[in-house]
Amino acid sequence: MNNLFRLLVFKTSLSLVLTCLSTPILALEYQQEFSSSHISQLTSVSQLSDVQSTDWSFQALQSLIEKYGCIAGYQNGTYRGNLKMTRYEFAVSLNTCLTKLQELISTTNNSLLTKEDLDVIQKLQTEFASELTTLSSRLSNLENTTSEIEANQFSPTTKLEAEAIMAVASIIGENTSDVEPNSSLNGNIIFSQRVRLNFLTSFTGKDELNVRLESGNIPEFDDSVTGTIMTRLGFDEDTGNDIGLDEVYYSFPIGDSIKTTIAISEMELNDFAEPINPLASSGRGAVSRFGRYNPILRNMSGTGLGINYQLNQKTQLAVAYMANDAAIPTEKNGLFNGNFAALGHLYYRPVDNLGITFTYLHSYYAGVGKSGIDLTGSTGSLIAQSPFGNVATTANSFGLETSWQINQKFVLSGWVGYTKAESPVTNDNADIVNYAVSLAFPDLGSKGNLAGLILGMPPKVTSSSLIADRDTSLHIEGFYRFQVTDNISITPGLFVITNPEHNANNESIVVGTVRTTFRF
Structure with missing residues (x-):
């Protein structure tokens, strides 16, 4: 039953990712406002000055940061949870989580990842092979389109x-x-x-x-x-x-x-x-x-x-x-x-x-x-x-x-x-x-x-x-x-x-x- 539940969750999440990436490319002005230098990796939820233990999202952030090291914050020590996420911020966060997942898979003695989890992941990779290929292709197309816009824009200012x-x-x-x-x-x-x-x-x-x-x-x-x-x-x-x-x-x-x-x-x-x-x-x-x-x-x-x-x-x-x-x-x-x-x-x-x-x-x-x-x-x-x-x-x-x-x-x-x-x-x-x-x-x-x-x-x-x-x-x-x-x-x-x-x-x-x- 747990495996079935995980399959459903993963399939829903993957669909969300594909939907986000299929929308039109981000306007150039957003690209100019954001760069990866604006965020930094966190090791503890206490590093976020605008997240309190009474917040409804506290437990989720604490788990993602301290257990998986999968969430980044802004360099001024804030998370800005009420702000809308740009597609570039989404890509950075997604890449961080995927990188952490690969590390966990490659570490066989990691206590956070059981053999049962590995079996589920392998089944998911098999079942969603075509979707993962599509996701990779769309990411590549997004990068190519962004590079083309940067090269052909009228002016950076x-x-x-x-x-x-x-x-x-x-x-x-x-x-x-x-x-x-x-x-x-x-x-x-x-x-x-x-x-x-x-x-x-x-x-x-x-x-x-x-x-x-x-x-x-x-x-x-x-x-x-x-x-x-x-x-x-x-x-x-x-x-x-x-x-x-x-x-x-x-x-x-x-x-x-x-x-x-x-x-x-x-x-x-x-x-x-x-x-x-x-x-x-x-x-x-x-x-x-x-x-x-x-x-x-x-x-x-x-x-x-x-x-x-x-x-x-x-x-x-x-x-x-x-x-x-x-x-x-x-x-x-x-x-x-x-x-x-x-x-x-x-x-x-x-x-x-x-x-x-x-x-x-x-x-x-x-x-x-x-x-x-x-x-x-x-x-x-x-x-x-x-x-x-x-x-x-x-x-x-x-x-x-x-x-x-x-x-x-x-x-x-x-x-x-x-x-x-x-x-x-x-x-x-x-x-x-x-x-x-x-x-x-x-x-x-x-x-x-x-x-x-x-x-x-x-x-x-x-x-x-x-x-x-x-x-x-x-x-x-x-x-x-x-x-x-x-x-x-x-x-x-x-x-x-x-x-x-x-x-x-x-x-x-x-x-x-x-x-x-x-x-x-």
């Missing part, structure tokens, strides 16, 4: 991430501009692309230097095309296919709770105050610019400093300072004398499936420089973008965003934004409001797919000492992302702008697109 978007798009409606009022947008179909290469470098394993190269010819469907900036796509980028340096930033931790980011070039406020809307991605989320996240987070981009502080498991605070003409040395420009924004952003998660963010933003535009004045991030009416014209403008913006994952396949999200703008030059003032509600359906139809619906009001000047928007535009959007493979997705989508420029005299404009995204 730098990881390359790339995204390429190819898009077909068209506009149907009438131009709302004063230059060509009510002229037809003839629905010409365009085909264009955007490519991003991100080089992510870590020097300590915890920090990250990100350098992004970008190129594209996806046009901005703005007021020069349709008479309004409400029609912009969420992934547009027109560099004339010239390759340029886009985002550059360096982030590093301070202790366990603080992450500091130095933004060198072209970072946006949403990189510090990350939106919780599941449709926020430019390459995989909403197809419109407005539908991705609250426009007040588009208020400023450029150079600055951000700090993210993890207050506790449910609460995180982000603060940031951003200047978008920091590299210009002339008057009313630079890091502190030109356009700037100061951000405070609080993220709170009362329960696992519900997130809420509160945002405050103080911004200032000098009315000079290459950036101009853009309080809405090119998403609302032209009046809301610069309510007082090209004169110095200050703004205090407040935002509330929430995302509720009702179940695994349904997420309800929304936001509201309010901006109080003033001009210290003319003493004018204006109130700007925007809001949106979105529905997300992850894995609809198949794993990796995503359907989204968005209904909202692009930024609107509700009151002003000069000119206010007189009517209300609605943004209505729907899309469906079909995940073809792990690296390729195709997203047909469209959005409708009713009463463009918050003017009921303007006919609705429809923007349709098919976005194909490649990621690797």
